[in-house]
Amino acid sequence: MVESNNPDKVLAAIETEIQKTKEHVKREPPKFPNPFKRGEIKPYLRYRKTQLFKRILAIKLVHWTLASIETCLINVLKMGPLPQHVSFIMDGNRRYAKSMGLPIKRGHEAGAVTLLELLSACKKLGIQVISAYAFSIENFNRPQEEVDTLTRLLAEKLDEVARRAQDHKNELYGLRLRVVGERSLISKHLDDKITRVERMTEEGQEMTLYICFPYTSRNDIYHAIYNSAEKCKYFDESTSDITAASLTKEMFFNEYSDKCDLLIRTSGHTRLSDYMLWQVHQDGVIEFSNTLWPDFSFLEFFIILLRWSFFTTMVRAVRNQLSVRRHVFHFAKSHFFPTKKNYANLDTLPDPPQAISVIERS
Amino acid sequence: MSKVREGISESKMGNSDTKYHDRSGPHESPFFANNKNAAKPSLQNLKAASEGALFMAPDNVAIQEKLSKKAGALSANSSRLEFVFYKVFLCLFFLTYACFRYFQYTVNKIKIHVLNIAYSPSNTPQLIRQDVLKLSKLPKRLAAILEIKSEGDVGGGVSGLINDGSDLVAWSVSAGIKHLTLYDFDGYLKKNVHEFREGVHHKLSKYYDPSNVPKFAVRVPQWNSVYYNSSSTEFNGTSTKKVAIEISLLSNRDGRETIVDLTRTMAELCTNNEMKLADVTMKLIDSELLQLVGPEPDLLLYFGPRLDLQGFPPWHIRLTEFYWEEDNDQVTYSVFIRGLKTYSACKVNVGK
Numbered sequence: 186m187v188e189s190n191n192p193d194k195v196l197a198a199i200e201t202e203i204q205k206t207k208e209h210v211k212r213e214p215p216k217f218p219n220p221f222k223r224g225e226i227k228p229y230l231r232y233r234k235t236q237l238f239k240r241i242l243a244i245k246l247v248h249w250t251l252a253s254i255e256t257c258l259i260n261v262l263k264m265g266p267l268p269q270h271v272s273f274i275m276d277g278n279r280r281y282a283k284s285m286g287l288p289i290k291r292g293h294e295a296g297a298v299t300l301l302e303l304l305s306a307c308k309k310l311g312i313q314v315i316s317a318y319a320f321s322i323e324n325f326n327r328p329q330e331e332v333d334t335l336t337r338l339l340a341e342k343l344d345e346v347a348r349r350a351q352d353h354k355n356e357l358y359g360l361r362l363r364v365v366g367e368r369s370l371i372s373k374h375l376d377d378k379i380t381r382v383e384r385m386t387e388e389g390q391e392m393t394l395y396i397c398f399p400y401t402s403r404n405d406i407y408h409a410i411y412n413s414a415e416k417c418k419y420f421d422e423s424t425s426d427i428t429a430a431s432l433t434k435e436m437f438f439n440e441y442s443d444k445c446d447l448l449i450r451t452s453g454h455t456r457l458s459d460y461m462l463w464q465v466h467q468d469g470v471i472e473f474s475n476t477l478w479p480d481f482s483f484l485e486f487f488i489i490l491l492r493w494s495f496f497t498t499m500v501r502a503v504r505n506q507l508s509v510r511r512h513v514f515h516f517a518k519s520h521f522f523p524t525k526k527n528y529a530n531l532d533t534l535p536d537p538p539q540a541i542s543v544i545e546r547s
Numbered sequence: 548m549s550k551v552r553e554g555i556s557e558s559k560m561g562n563s564d565t566k567y568h569d570r571s572g573p574h575e576s577p578f579f580a581n582n583k584n585a586a587k588p589s590l591q592n593l594k595a596a597s598e599g600a601l602f603m604a605p606d607n608v609a610i611q612e613k614l615s616k617k618a619g620a621l622s623a624n625s626s627r628l629e630f631v632f633y634k635v636f637l638c639l640f641f642l643t644y645a646c647f648r649y650f651q652y653t654v655n656k657i658k659i660h661v662l663n664i665a666y667s668p669s670n671t672p673q674l675i676r677q678d679v680l681k682l683s684k685l686p687k688r689l690a691a692i693l694e695i696k697s698e699g700d701v702g703g704g705v706s707g708l709i710n711d712g713s714d715l716v717a718w719s720v721s722a723g724i725k726h727l728t729l730y731d732f733d734g735y736l737k738k739n740v741h742e743f744r745e746g747v748h749h750k751l752s753k754y755y756d757p758s759n760v761p762k763f764a765v766r767v768p769q770w771n772s773v774y775y776n777s778s779s780t781e782f783n784g785t786s787t788k789k790v791a792i793e794i795s796l797l798s799n800r801d802g803r804e805t806i807v808d809l810t811r812t813m814a815e816l817c818t819n820n821e822m823k824l825a826d827v828t829m830k831l832i833d834s835e836l837l838q839l840v841g842p843e844p845d846l847l848l849y850f851g852p853r854l855d856l857q858g859f860p861p862w863h864i865r866l867t868e869f870y871w872e873e874d875n876d877q878v879t880y881s882v883f884i885r886g887l888k889t890y891s892a893c894k895v896n897v898g899k
Contacts, residue, residue: 264630264637267606311607403865407829410810414827417814424814429803432810454893455869462861466802471854471869495641495648499592502599509598 215286228286258487259309265494268446270314272461277452277477290334295479297342305356306483308392314441316395318460347382361389365437366400402462409435445469447493451478586852588649600638655874662881670753672721678884679722682891690728690844691715705735709743711878713750718883720761720792727794728844732857734798737767761791768840769800795841802860805839836862846890850878
């Protein structure tokens with residue numbers, strides 16, 4: 186264990202761990218295809234195409250231009266309503282790898298990179314909570330090798346995020362990281378590491394990132410029910426105090442458990458796959474995209490956010506009965522044409538003529 | 548765990564009409580405001596969006612803080628200018644998007660019209676069965692979210708809702724689906740279950756021989772009651788027939804509130820030592836909710852313009868496939884059959 190009171194030491198320790206995990210992952214381009222097999226050529230060409238795009242993006246001028254456009258778009262979006270809690274179902278990593286003829290592990294890595302990129306965009310936007318479905322409890326049914334890859338990848342990325350969250354200059358500075366789910370299912374070593382990283386980033390105020398690993402929504406609801414029952418039994422809480430709100434508080438996402446404003450699922454399936462059931466079934470917006478997760482770009486995310494922002498603005502404006510015409514009218518009336526009535530005081534009026542009764546005269 | 552069930556049914560029966568009724572108020576959809584469909588492009592909506600973009604305060608915390616500060620220096624002035632600049636840009640973006648939306652909406656509407664012409668069952672079960680026979684698989688349980696339209700519209704009010712519901716029943720019977728779950732937020736179908744039975748009976752007698760209408764069962768899980776074909780036909784000796792379709796009527800009450808009830812009952816039993824805390828397992832909760840609400844549907848159809856689950860029981864949408872037609876606002880056969888088609892093509896691999 187690393188002592189958490191010395192930040193330099195912590196950073197150094199993390200650096201070495203990153204080096205260690207990187208050694209596990211060797212990058213090899215796919216072999217040159219057999220030109221007589223059609224099935225091999227297509228993935229290879231796709232791989233080369235993405236490589237080419239990467240090269241072009243790496244040119245400084247191109248990179249700088251794109252980055253400034255991105256910042257500009259983010260600044261524009263900032264001016265409108267923003268979702269408080271955005272969630273991703275990162276689906277399509279394996280299909281991505283297959284489509285390029287790469288090992289599955291590379292697909293997952295590319296997915297992790299996409300998440301990190303979107304994370305910094307969200308941070309700039311000022312979205313408060315991000316959650317990502319990294320691993321389902323059902324995913325333990327996958328081949329052991331893949332489960333190991335995913336676990337190792339999580340460990341590696343945790344370190345990276347933790348390091349960036351500590352670094353003042355980095356765009357992810359001030360991030361709070363939480364790993365939620367059925368933690369009893371993961372190995373002791375990884376669990377310790379997660380606890381350490383969580384403690385390191387505890388002070389982060391600006392954004393909270395929930396990594397769901399290994400998570401299912403039913404499991405989440407079950408835990409909430411169990412904890413509520415336990416509280417009533419051992420902590421003398423009254424059963425009549427159990428409400429939807431109190432149950433929601435027991436869930437994994439703490440105060441953000443009630444609602445997920447925007448859930449994005451990539452790669453075309455139109456189901457929730459046991460994720461965010463409680464959070465999304467009332468008034469949550471679910472967006473399904475046909476892109477595979479590693480291909481999910483900032484532009485697509487921007488369009489989804491713009492759409493969300495558009496509808497939310499509209500609904501809010503109608504609900505609040507916002508009317509500029511009325512506002513302007515009132516403003517003009519009160520500022521430019523002051524038609525304030527002059528109230529008279531009875532005492533200041535001149536005296537009326539003398540009152541003489543006809544009857545009393547005689 | 549019969550104790551749990553007893554406790555729940557008590558609390559459900561006791562509270563069903565008094566305590567929780569109208570508790571949550573009207574449903575606030577992210578796409579509807581004051582009964583106006585925000586997904587439908589109109590000048591009014593456009594005006595609302597652009598005005599909102601210009602004059603409503605942004606959600607971003609940092610910007611809000613900056614705005615609330617009234618520092619007078621040069622920097623504040625320039626940031627004001629920047630603020631106005633980006634606000635105008637946002638408005639422009641919205642206007643561009645609205646134009647795009649207009650075209651998208653028109654295209655979607657035309658598509659829906661064409662599909663409605665292409666798929667028309669015209670009250671003949673044979674046609675529906677023929678359509679279904681082309682599919683490789685059918686959902687075992689189908690669910691649909693229905694919406695009540697305002698009284699003045701065509702097909703509005705409770706009678707419109709009943710008509711939509713009975714249409715779906717007729718299509719499902721003809722397609723050969725044995726379980727149908729109908730969900731409406733306020734539970735109008737539940738409250739008017741007898742009218743609904745009449746409606747279904749009437750609709751089925753249009754599709755089938757009126758003297759030999761398929762038998763159906765209407766289940767209201769909240770009150771734990773089952774009704775069969777309308778009362779007038781029960782004397783005709785048809786009651787021995789096999790039930791062709793089972794219809795469950797759900798409302799918002801069966802969602803979160805039922806899970807809360809379950810929690811409360813379990814907590815009570817645990818505190819009174821009638822049940823061990825270790826007995827509270829996922830399996831138990833699942834079986835209880837299966838009893839209280841019903842099984843999980845395989846396919847969920849939504850007949851609105853954009854997917855909005857409206858508080859459908861959260862435990863029951865775990866692997867459910869959703870289908871809705873963009874910008875559609877009617878309960879039509881084309882959505883139904885296209886939903887079944889999509890379902891037959893989809894592949895579910897739990898976790899793997």
